[in-house]
Amino acid sequence: MVSEKIYFDYNATTPIDPQVLAEMANVARDNFGNPSSSHCFGRPAAEIVKRSRQQVATLLRAQAEEICFTAGGTESDNLALKGVVLPSLAQGRKVHVIISAVEHPAVAESCRYLESLGVDITRLPVAEDGTLTADQVGAAFRDETVLVSLMLANNETGVVFPLAEIAALTKSRDILLHTDAVQALGKVEIDVKVLGVDLLSLSGHKVYAPKGVGALWVRSGVELEPLIHGGGQERGLRCGTENLIGMAGFGVACEILTGGMSNEGRRVAALRDCLEAGLAAALDQQLVFHGHRQLRVPNTISLSVPYIDGESLLAHLDLEGIAVSAGSACSSGEHQGSPVLRAMGISSDLAQGSIRISLGRWSSQAEVDSFIEKFTVIVRRLWAISPLYPKK
Numbered sequence: 001m002v003s004e005k006i007y008f009d010y011n012a013t014t015p016i017d018p019q020v021l022a023e024m025a026n027v028a029r030d031n032f033g034n035p036s037s038s039h040c041f042g043r044p045a046a047e048i049v050k051r052s053r054q055q056v057a058t059l060l061r062a063q064a065e066e067i068c069f070t071a072g073g074t075e076s077d078n079l080a081l082k083g084v085v086l087p088s089l090a091q092g093r094k095v096h097v098i099i100s101a102v103e104h105p106a107v108a109e110s111c112r113y114l115e116s117l118g119v120d121i122t123r124l125p126v127a128e129d130g131t132l133t134a135d136q137v138g139a140a141f142r143d144e145t146v147l148v149s150l151m152l153a154n155n156e157t158g159v160v161f162p163l164a165e166i167a168a169l170t171k172s173r174d175i176l177l178h179t180d181a182v183q184a185l186g187k188v189e190i191d192v193k194v195l196g197v198d199l200l201s202l203s204g205h206k207v208y209a210p211k212g213v214g215a216l217w218v219r220s221g222v223e224l225e226p227l228i229h230g231g232g233q234e235r236g237l238r239c240g241t242e243n244l245i246g247m248a249g250f251g252v253a254c255e256i257l258t259g260g261m262s263n264e265g266r267r268v269a270a271l272r273d274c275l276e277a278g279l280a281a282a283l284d285q286q287l288v289f290h291g292h293r294q295l296r297v298p299n300t301i302s303l304s305v306p307y308i309d310g311e312s313l314l315a316h317l318d319l320e321g322i323a324v325s326a327g328s329a330c331s332s333g334e335h336q337g338s339p340v341l342r343a344m345g346i347s348s349d350l351a352q353g354s355i356r357i358s359l360g361r362w363s364s365q366a367e368v369d370s371f372i373e374k375f376t377v378i379v380r381r382l383w384a385i386s387p388l389y390p391k392k
Contacts, residue, residue: 005321006367010360011155011183011300012325017208017256017361020249024210027248035242036233045244052251056215059254060200061191063220068237069247072214073182073203075227077106077149079216079237080178080199083224084147085114096120096145100132100161101343104180106201107149120144128345129292130159138169147176152195153184156340156356157291158300160188167196176222182206182214186257187265187297198222204246208361209253213246268359269298271368275357276301278372283379288350290341301357302341304350305379307388310337313355316378322371325356 007015016024027048033041035049050064057064070076081097088095099111101123111121122140126132137148148170153160163179170177178199181190186207192200199222204213218224218237230239280287283305290302305313310326317324337351346354357371383389 004370005323006371007323008357008359008363008367008371009323009325010363011206011356011358013205013211014208014360015362016210016249017253019256020209020252023252024245024249028245031244035244036231045242048244048248049242052247055251055255055258056202057217059185059190059258060217061193062217065235066217066220068216068218068234069242069250070214070216070238071212071243072205073104073180073201074106074214075238076201076203076214076216077104077178077180078110079224079227080201081107081110081114081147081149082227083237084176084178084199085119087223087225088146089117089119094120094144096122096142098122098124098137098140098145098148098150100124100126100150102126102130102154102156102340103149103151104155104182107151107180111149126159126344130154130157130290130340130344131292131295132161134162134165134169137166141169141173141175145173145175147178149178149180151183152179152181152190152200153187153297153300154291154340155183156300156338157302157344158183158296159291160184160295160297164194164196170198171196183300184297186261187299189261192217192219204250204253207250207253207257209250210246213243213250215250264361265298268363271359271363271365272299272301274365275359275368275371276303278368279303279375282372282376290344290346290354299359299363302354303357304341304346304354305382306350306353307386308353308379308382310353310355312382313353313378316382317375320374320378322374325358326354 031045033045035045053067054064056067085095097119115121124136150161152163167177176198179197180201182203185202198219200217202215205211226237228239233239288304314326337348338354341351341354
């Protein structure tokens with residue numbers, strides 16, 4: 001029987017912070033009014049929406065009216081890409097969009113859909129360490145380029161793209177720049193003025209808020225075609241009765257981050273570095289770590305264990321009460337490994353043996369020490385039975 005559980009999958013989702021949960025409970029108990037109603041029940045609800053919008057904006061150094069609440073990062077990405085591109089298509093214009101080869105499926109699949117409508121999509125390759133340069137983006141510009149969409153931090157490797165440098169190039173050509181900042185929020189400082197982007201996607205459940213709420217920051221003056229039409233909520237960009245409880249929770253989560261993100265980032269980075277060094281030493285430097293060592297968020301580790309399938313390793317860790325993510329993916333019965341790692345030029349054998357470890361607010365040194373011990377035992381056990389592992 002597992003005596004303790006270790007949650008090292010914060011990039012997948014985060015527990016709700018107790019302060020966030022308390023605010024959500026207060027709102028659910030005391031404010032059932034519709035924010036669009038002008039009576040004494042609706043007005044307090046509208047004030048909660050207003051306050052939550054300001055809390056999110058403050059974290060981004062943005063204006064409150066630039067925040068459009070959504071149901072999450074995926075909807076925000078869809079609204080950004082389709083909201084920019086579809087009006088140009090409707091006008092009969094030839095449209096070109098630039099993304100990277102390692103974008104989140106919310107961006108990649110949106111572009112696949114737009115491609116089916118006639119949009120030309122350029123997918124920029126990344127280096128073996130997962131990085132991308134501004135020069136690559138600039139070289140891909142065309143006269144018909146209307147949008148560049150690049151994630152701020154990769155969800156698997158944690159690698160950060162140079163968005164501020166890229167923004168300088170897009171601005172010089174009057175091309176809009178969108179970034180999926182879902183995995184960066186709360187891990188690196190985000191100042192939209194310094195970053196220079198035009199649209200930025202966020203998700204609540206990655207920052208200790210509930211699932212089902214997110215936001216799209218839209219720079220003033222940028223026009224989007226809404227995906228959901230109706231009663232005009234969210235300045236007409238995202239119609240439908242507001243998710244009041246979710247917005248309140250997301251707002252408090254952002255307020256918490258505004259207060260102490262730097263210290264927490266240093267703490268988590270120290271745990272990550274300790275974990276990486278401990279695993280490497282315990283397994284005789286045989287592990288392969290993926291992604292740039294410096295240009296990354298502080299909490300994420302992507303690694304491969306040679307001669308072992310990542311799904312098998314994940315299952316054995318789960319039996320020990322340890323939660324991480326497999327960096328590999330299966331589709332239609334074909335096991336090819338992580339698309340992100342394959343885009344980085346990692347061999348299929350290593351990609352299939354990859355996992356992602358992501359730390360967070362409640363990760364501790366004791367958990368790191370326990371993880372190293374249990375992980376080492378499991379890997380050595382799997383190596384002992386692996387027909388691929390070279391026996392001495």
